[in-house]
Amino acid sequence: MLLNLGSVPLVVLIYHRVIELPSDPQMLAVPPTRFREQLQALQAAFDILRFEQCWADVQRPTVVITFDDGYADNFQFALPILEELDIPATFFIATGYIGGEREFWWDELERILLCSSGGQALNRVGAVDLDRTYDCGQVREREALYQFLHPQLKTLSVKEREGAMAELARLVIGIPEPRSSHRVLATQELVQLAASPMATVGAHTVCHQPLSSLSIEDQREEIECSRAQLQEWTGRPVQVFSYPFGAKSDYTPETVAICRRAGFDRVAANHSAVVRSWTDPYRVPRFLVRDWSADELMSRLRRFAGL
Template identity: 30%
Template sequence: MLKNLLSAINFLPEAHACVLMYHRVAKLESDIWEIAVDPDRFEQHMQLIKRKANVISVKELTEALGKKSIKKNTIAITFDDGYADNFHVAKPILDYYNLPATFFITSQTIGKEEELWWDELENIILFSERLPAKCSSILVGSITDFDLEQEVYLSKDLLLKHQSWNACEQSPPTLRCVLFFHLWQKLKPLPYAEQQLQLRSIRQWAGRIRNARPQYKCLSYNELQILGNSILHDIGVHTETHPALAFHAPIFQKQELLGNKTFLEKATGKDINLVAYPYGNYNQDTTDVVKEAGFKAAFTTEGKPVTNDSDRYRLGRFQVKNNLEYQFSQQLQHWLNS
């Protein structure tokens, strides 16, 4: 009987924590990457978490990981990129419910009148009222032989298709979506300066001027300082320019990570020692650089829990989508019990 009992204990789920990954708390007309959560739904999520889980900071989680003392039913909350709505919408809700969060911030767009490159590209290709029919030289130094045919003008039907497209799970439903995804794949591995050069070429081709939309702006420097001085919340490294790190040499990766760390520490006056990899993209060079630089932990976008045996430089997170309360409750229960 004792043998059977011990055998049953061995099959009990290992105690683990779930790290939730948010990006934006905003109501958007288009969200092709599913990174925005409606403010009302976000508050419902926080109410549910407050009732059903033990919410700790990422800093506390990494300390528990070091002691192998992670407890069941534990949740940590994170945000990536540094959109201004993190400060204006998410922070007041988090503060009201006394829930800690860690904000992983990219420094390049802080206080700048520019959108993150993927937002600007989406706006140009999917939502311009008119585009040229041909785009044989839309990228500098590259030939993209493409004909938009009947999609030169943005019809109501085309607009609706674009607004409802889920690029994470669905094939491109229109020629414009095909073009967007092609360009997105081309731009993603490039360093920031090259991305901006290509965006300027795309902008000129489309007859657009650079104009950052208010709803797509990132934090101001002052907002970053206030967020960083919060007793409840923490700031983490998300690189200077949000590159896909694994496409680049170790020296480039080191510059991106340490440059971001220096910028954030100057803004907040605090030691910044947590990292989230942009796009969840990393390789062995990345983890080596992070370890050598003295960071305490690093997070991916891999949907897996954090256990007492997790690699602290490959910690998983679960992306939270714009789900209704009952849907989020079911998802959360699954994550906590997985």
């Protein structure tokens, strides 16, 4: 049981990025000043527990803070604020990107289509048939193609997606270099993050594929390899996991069974609900926090949790 019946609400928050960005089409970044204000408001109103902690006897409305993916800004900007305010958080890390030069594919797609200066007319990109012809010479057409391709690329295999992205990069012109603002954690930064008393590291697969798009064998490998790699890097046991993307369509009952058998204590999903006594510990819902003022966050959270 996660919570006592009739208990006060517990809400698990999900963040991705703490950084000021010139543009943020997926709306996943919270600027550091905003993040501090949000945490101070949360700290004043709620108990704050760790994701991996026992939640059975919460006495007051409670929040849990989590981060997905493994952006460098989690270490550069979020961790110092968490440490300053003495607030714990759990960081779910997609290990395949750590220590590399590549941006996450969704950021690379954004850079290719939203930060470039022109390109050809396209009706097909690698394995993806487009729904119409997009004239990449026009800003608005590149924006429309970004909106079309983002969900299409998500469910491709890594190889197919890489092929589509490479072709796109050949046909679009004026693409800037990978951005330091979109950097993923270096291995040493991850090690330092994991060593903080305010941080717990959880696994989030290797390649960040929707697990429902993979065979059971590949799912197991993604889940277990990311955990083993994190344990090797940090020298600490990894007992929690979060499903990439995390919507109900992004994982399957087999995924849940693999996580259970692997002995994870708790697994985070990304559908929106309050944690209840009957919540499955292998499908813990979360509340996505956006770039809101502290007041807006608190009023949304109060409505959401029925406070």
